[in-house]
Amino acid sequence: GAVVSQHPSWVICKSGTSVKIECRSLDFQATTMFWYRQFPKQSLMLMATSNEGSKATYEQGVEKDKFLINHASLTLSTLTVTSAHPEDSSFYICSAAKGQSSSSGRGEQFFGPGTRLTVL
């Protein structure tokens, strides 16, 4: 149990276009999901915390109008990189935390496999 998927696994787009990345908890309900970004040879950097049915909380320095997060259901959160530029090329990773209704592991986080975005 506790599987998190991301789609797509990789994407290449032209500068100026928008890209949507999906994060799904496949076998549990996730009231909270987190989005991270990772540049080559660097650690994961938390971008935002997404709670189902409410606005995301962004970390300092992360532009909320550029990285749109929607968490419309207990199993799906989406990250949209708007007007992408080459500097947005990165590895985007989500994690999902088990909800309070879970019989075990409440609050524990499980990570997706990541999405590699390349902006030309």
Added chain:
Amino acid sequence: DAKTTQPPSMDCAEGRAANLPCNHSTISGNEYVYWYRQIHSQGPQYIIHGLKNNETNEMASLIITEDRKSSTLILPHATLRDTAVYYCIVRATPGYSSASKIIFGSGTRLSIRP
């Protein structure tokens, strides 16, 4: 969450035990020690966590000092597939309130040599 300090890199011979240290001198009483690892181009993978007692599972053992200011992750018989970046993280207990965010440090890049 408390800050952790790890060596940037280590190497270990295949089949030997890999011991990865972590300092967390400012850990609070309600904070757990968690270990994750990240194999190249994959998402982080949970390894083990503990509060103050030593813990063991099928992947690794976690040794926490009595004062809780440091810990060691032990991979008993390292294989080439254990080559990854290992992250030591301290965080508040999940589950009793909203999920707490995980802040990753630089981690230790572990290389297993044949």
